[in-house]
Amino acid sequence: MEEYFKTHSSDLIYGAVIILAVAVLYLLTNLLHKWLLKRRLNKFASLNTTPINLVKRVVNTLWIVLGLIALTFIFVEEEEFAAMNEHFKLVLYLGFVAIITIVAATSSNMWFTRSIRRKTQTGDDPTNFKFLRYVSVYGIYITGALFGLLAIPSLHGVAQTILGGAGVIALIVGVSSQEALSNLVGGLFIISFKPFKVGDVIEISDTMIGTVTDITLRHTVIRNFKNRMIVIPNSIINKEKLVNYDLGEQKCCEYVEMSISYDSNVDLAKTIMQEECEKHPLIYDNRTELEKQDGIPMVKVALVQFDDSSVKLRAWAWAQTFGDSIALKRDVFESIKKRFDTKGIEIPFPYRTIVVKNKEGSK
Template identity: 30%
Template sequence: MDDNLFFAILTIVAGLIVAGIARIIVRWLEKYAETTETKWDDIIVAAIGTPVQVGIVAISVYIALKSFDIVPAQYAWLLSGKVLNSIYILIATWIASSLLHDIVRIYGHALAEKTQGDTDDRIVDLLELAVRYVVWFAGIMLIFVNLEINITPFLAGAGIAGLAFALAAQDLISNFFGGAIITVDKTFKVGDRIEVDSYYGDVTVIGTRSTRIRTIDGKIVTIPNNKITSGSVVNYSEPDPKIRYTLPITVAYGSDVVRVKKVIFDVVHDAIQNTDYFASDPAPTVFFREFGDSSLKFVIYVWAKAYNIPDEVKDAINVRIASRFAAEGIEIPFPQLEVRMKK
């Protein structure tokens, strides 16, 4: 065997041995890092461990090829300093990508867990992916510059691709930031009862693209986040689940208005005291609103303890109104049509 080839192989084997020793040291450092409270040592060891081992082997191969003259003349460019610098850039890019990815993954999710909803977690997932692509793209561009390859076409292509992606995904991006705005602005949260456009129900999911609400009749409605942030939202759960209900009451002409108001007040106070639906503060109010076409019109304003019991509130009042009006002889009018015929 040629002496140069023998020493080249010996150099590569030595590199493999050093890489193996480095692997043993890295494993020891990983176990030691697990015993410490901080996560920084875990992140650093994980980032440099494998790239350093691969770098040791790559550099030993480069040294073997360059020092012992075993490379054919047509491949002599492989031994230039630019190739060695490219190896350094590649290893550094690998380490930076792993380091930044783990920082975002560990500390980003730790912060996201302190907030409600899953929007923050989705943002962190997106950042994890973006960090890897951005760092590797920058590293590859540096390698091209080192090798004196014109990167203008690559940058122009990346710009065009980015523009095309932005145009194609503008709704997705708009909805994504809409979800972030909902989370940051705290417009509503999961479990709140809201009204958006003509939809009324409870929020079940706040996603990166859309928000889902369960309507009163059990249907799931998916609404794009950008529609929510660009429109009006009524939140019945904030700042207080208490809500005021308006109940119209009509009685026949000829009824004693003062007496009717007293009876209605008695009915409302009875409902407040003997059911669990009503709040006593603010106090209920009753108004004689107007003279209608065929009836005297009153209105009751009463506060319920929660926004999700409208039928219970109306039933508690209306049942008592019907019973008390019948006992007091107060007539509740109904539509009538009088027909007169001429002879």
């Protein structure tokens, strides 16, 4: 046994040093991770800790793999040293590329997040920054992957071609579906021509109306008034005819329509509708100075339709925003109904007259 230790003493010392070095690096990485995590959380309470945890796992895995490769030098023949050394360098290179990529993507994401928050607080449009955040983060990860390919001899030529620029379009077209490309191009069109932006209230159909919360490379996210998130691919939303309630002037005219019976007093009903709309706190006076001088009422009410069992009255009520117009309409429906009840104005049910004929000779 003593002879074995004397013969292999250098190898044993080398192995012990490697194991000790890996253990120390593993411990230091965990301590650094805890310190960095605590510092970041104190500075950014809402920070996503997933990238930091991922970096820790990658670094610890890198130390273990490098340690195992270093230990194999004890058992390989001298002519295999060169190949093992290349493997060691490859793992080290890939590990550091992965770490740099994750750190760069995380830093870019944090910078864009802070910029978006500042623009939101100052009332500026954050749409461009939200879209560019996805472009930047995905671009960094793709670039990191390409540099990783450079280290693999069999894929070295492919990576050089892609990085050279000539193969980028061919690669995207080859591996991407037509729908994915349509969504990407659609997102670029939305950002470039700005038919809407983050924070706008848009209406695509009767069932899809809400506030734009995000525009990504693939889709646009809308939060409807039920607090449900609607995800619409960019290729689809670019083909639809939509209404943007925040594009240009935000004031909005809402139709307040009520049907009354033919026997009811039309003039009284019109007066009640006008008064209830005008006294609502969200009503907006859209009259010009000349119209005010001429005594034109703030809310115009007119009989617009004859139905089978009723006549329809319409009030043109203006509000400063689309959201205000919805609240105004909801409130005045109730107040008008109560006023109609007290004044004896009937909101009729549909009437149906049934005629029963007796057959000849029947009793």
